[in-house]
Amino acid sequence: MNIYIKQAFIGLFFCLLVTPTLAADALTGSVSKQPLNIPAIVIFGAFVIFTLWITWWASQRSKSRSDFYTAGAGITPFQNGVAISGDLLSAASLLGFASGFYFLGVDCLLLVAGTVAAWPLILVLVTERMRNLGRYTFIDVIAFRFSKEKIKPVAAIASLMVLVFYLIGQIVGAGKLIQLLFGLDYTFAVITVSSLMVCYVVFGGMLAATWVQFIKAVLLISGGTIMAVLVLTKFDFNVLKIFEEAVNTHPKGDEILSVRTWMPDAGAVISTGLTLIVGFLGLPHILMRLFTVKDARAARQSALYAVSIIGFFQFVIIIIGFGAISLIMMNPEYHDASGKLLGGKNMVVLHVAHFVGGNILYGFIAAVAFATILAVVSGLTISAAATISHDLYAGALAKGKVNEKTEMMISKMAIIGMGILGIVTGIAFENQNVVFVTTLALSIAASANAPVLLLSMFWRRLTTRGTIAGMVVGLVSSVTLIILGPLVWKNVLGYAEPVFPYAYPTIVTLPLTLFVIWYVSITDKSKTAKLEQAAFDEMFVVSETGIGAASASKH
Amino acid sequence: MNSKEVSKILDNPKFKLLVKKRKTIRFVMVFITLFIVLGFFLTWAFAPDFVSNRYPANSAVTVGTWMAISLVTLIVLISALYAVFFGNKLDKLNDELLKELGK
Numbered sequence: 226m227n228i229y230i231k232q233a234f235i236g237l238f239f240c241l242l243v244t245p246t247l248a249a250d251a252l253t254g255s256v257s258k259q260p261l262n263i264p265a266i267v268i269f270g271a272f273v274i275f276t277l278w279i280t281w282w283a284s285q286r287s288k289s290r291s292d293f294y295t296a297g298a299g300i301t302p303f304q305n306g307v308a309i310s311g312d313l314l315s316a317a318s319l320l321g322f323a324s325g326f327y328f329l330g331v332d333c334l335l336l337v338a339g340t341v342a343a344w345p346l347i348l349v350l351v352t353e354r355m356r357n358l359g360r361y362t363f364i365d366v367i368a369f370r371f372s373k374e375k376i377k378p379v380a381a382i383a384s385l386m387v388l389v390f391y392l393i394g395q396i397v398g399a400g401k402l403i404q405l406l407f408g409l410d411y412t413f414a415v416i417t418v419s420s421l422m423v424c425y426v427v428f429g430g431m432l433a434a435t436w437v438q439f440i441k442a443v444l445l446i447s448g449g450t451i452m453a454v455l456v457l458t459k460f461d462f463n464v465l466k467i468f469e470e471a472v473n474t475h476p477k478g479d480e481i482l483s484v485r486t487w488m489p490d491a492g493a494v495i496s497t498g499l500t501l502i503v504g505f506l507g508l509p510h511i512l513m514r515l516f517t518v519k520d521a522r523a524a525r526q527s528a529l530y531a532v533s534i535i536g537f538f539q540f541v542i543i544i545i546g547f548g549a550i551s552l553i554m555m556n557p558e559y560h561d562a563s564g565k566l567l568g569g570k571n572m573v574v575l576h577v578a579h580f581v582g583g584n585i586l587y588g589f590i591a592a593v594a595f596a597t598i599l600a601v602v603s604g605l606t607i608s609a610a611a612t613i614s615h616d617l618y619a620g621a622l623a624k625g626k627v628n629e630k631t632e633m634m635i636s637k638m639a640i641i642g643m644g645i646l647g648i649v650t651g652i653a654f655e656n657q658n659v660v661f662v663t664t665l666a667l668s669i670a671a672s673a674n675a676p677v678l679l680l681s682m683f684w685r686r687l688t689t690r691g692t693i694a695g696m697v698v699g700l701v702s703s704v705t706l707i708i709l710g711p712l713v714w715k716n717v718l719g720y721a722e723p724v725f726p727y728a729y730p731t732i733v734t735l736p737l738t739l740f741v742i743w744y745v746s747i748t749d750k751s752k753t754a755k756l757e758q759a760a761f762d763e764m765f766v767v768s769e770t771g772i773g774a775a776s777a778s779k780h
Numbered sequence: 781m782n783s784k785e786v787s788k789i790l791d792n793p794k795f796k797l798l799v800k801k802r803k804t805i806r807f808v809m810v811f812i813t814l815f816i817v818l819g820f821f822l823t824w825a826f827a828p829d830f831v832s833n834r835y836p837a838n839s840a841v842t843v844g845t846w847m848a849i850s851l852v853t854l855i856v857l858i859s860a861l862y863a864v865f866f867g868n869k870l871d872k873l874n875d876e877l878l879k880e881l882g883k
Binding site: 331334335337338341342344345346348349350464465468469471472482483484485491492494495498502522525526528529532533536539540543762763765766767769770771772773 | 781783786787789790795798799802805806809810812813816817820821822824825826828831832834836839840841842844845847848849851852853855856858859860862863864867871874877878881
């Protein structure tokens with residue numbers, strides 16, 4: 226068994242060794258510092274003051290371990306649903322999706338489909354069973370009938386890699402965005418984001434992280450909706466007209482309506498779809514939110530609120546992204562002398578905000594984009610802290626014999642560690658092209674976390690050995706193929722042709738992982754394997770009925 | 781829970797009914813979702829010309845755009861169908877079972 230753990234460590238070290246040496250010019254990231262944006266700074270300042278006040282309030286109510294990790298399971302389904310939608314509606318989906326439509330056209334609708342498609346599966350296969358089986362993290366569920374000391378370290382590494390890579394992508398994005406939107410220095414921005422994140426989570430735990438995410442999501446959805454309505458007024462509320470004028474304006478003309486402008490071939494389409502859909506089933510910070518409500522029913526309701534909001538927001542982004550083409554593409558106010566979009570590719574949404582709503586709406590959307598990053602990194606941090614203190618320390622190293630105080634202490638140290646990591650990697654990667662880190666996070670979630678989570682709940686024959694082998698293979702194959710793929714091999718290392726053709730490797734890594742899990746589990750004839758398979762009965766009863774599930778603590 | 785308790789619940793007719801109903805609903809839901817989602821991605825991957833067709837014919841909106849809009853709408857609707865309609869039915873059954881078991 227140790228060999229699997231060792232392999233996982235080697236994989237992790239490999240990544241840590243390789244990433245800092247990936248020296249290349251930032252291909253997508255170069256931005257120029259903009260003049261100070263006063264309305265944006267004022268609105269964002271108000272957001273920070275209000276959320277810090279919430280954090281102080283939350284700190285009065287976060288005394289126990291369960292308060293800290295999951296807000297005592299006392300969040301309402303509506304609030305939780307909005308917070309989950311906030312986790313998924315990150316700055317990437319606000320700024321990135323709209324820019325995708327603007328530059329590449331209809332082919333980027335694949336991202337929209339991939340973002341919503343997983344939800345019925347999450348609802349039917351994951352929410353209720355997981356809420357009944359777990360307590361603080363999804364690793365609790367995986368370890369339910371297996372050897373905790375063996376499963377938890379491996380699962381914790383896979384989970385942490387997802388969270389840390391996601392965090393790096395967000396922080397580097399935050400630095401650039403703030404430089405762009407607020408006219409503040411990159412390093413100052415990275416330090417501000419990391420310190421605020423630590424502050425929210427150390428003092429307020431999950432309760433503060435949820436409120437921050439909730440407030441930001443409300444701001445984002447209302448801001449986006451106002452923008453979409455203002456855009457529609459320019460087209461007499463006729464959606465067909467948006468597309469018609471876009472084609473007439475865009476230099477690529479008709480081409481923006483055809484597919485294959487973004488995805489090179491059928492394999493790339495399938496692999497991207499698989500990664501997005503299955504990846505969502507394995508994101509630790511989203512899964513953890515299902516434990517913040519009182520029972521399985523409330524978890525199911527949260528998921529419905531989340532998918533409704535996310536679905537609605539996709540329409541908002543489509544209207545803004547395609548509307549932008551005829552509104553600003555030919556407008557000299559938003560382009561420099563050489564005809565490039567001012568501030569870089571990610572500025573589409575911001576320029577539209579300025580066009581339809583002047584400086585105030587521009588400032589508001591800029592502040593919301595900053596708040597979005599802050600809220601997402603806070604969610605990632607509380608999830609990473611729980612993984613380190615609850616799974617890695619309490620579950621594996623201390624073999625379950627810990628007192629609550631030590632565990633909380635460790636989780637607060639982990640939060641501070643995440644803050645330092647954010648600052649260090651943020652500064653180190655300033656001029657790197659970090660698109661691959663988010664892809665890596667999602668691929669590991671899809672290839673290592675999701676299959677193991679689903680199979681542990683639905684497949685009796687799964688054993689400890691099969692779980693560990695599957696997670697290690699999913700992790701190592703994702704990392705390897707992303708390094709050999711276009712995002713790292715071509716864009717970062719500068720080779721002409723990638724060894725592996727697709728940005729998202731899931732089309733290979735997911736079947737491979739499933740095969741390994743299946744083969745290792747069915748050939749596992751050990752005595753413990755028999756016991757683990759027999760323990761499925763109890764797991765089944767608990768998952769279906771909720772008997773003995775962790776319930777809400779009173780506030 | 782000890783193994784005696786577990787096997788007692790496993791043999792309970794109400795538990796069996798709950799499990800059977802939930803299994804059927806789950807199967808139907810997963811089937812519908814995969815039909816919609818795989819349909820979308822496979823069409824997008826293997827029939828690019830069809831996806832790039834215009835509908836209405838003289839407009840600038842493509843079949844693919846309508847596909848994406850329908851996918852989002854359908855996904856929200858079937859999620860609601862499960863979370864509200866089927867979910868509440870199963871919850872009722874589950875509550876009855878828990879009452880009978882005295883939990």
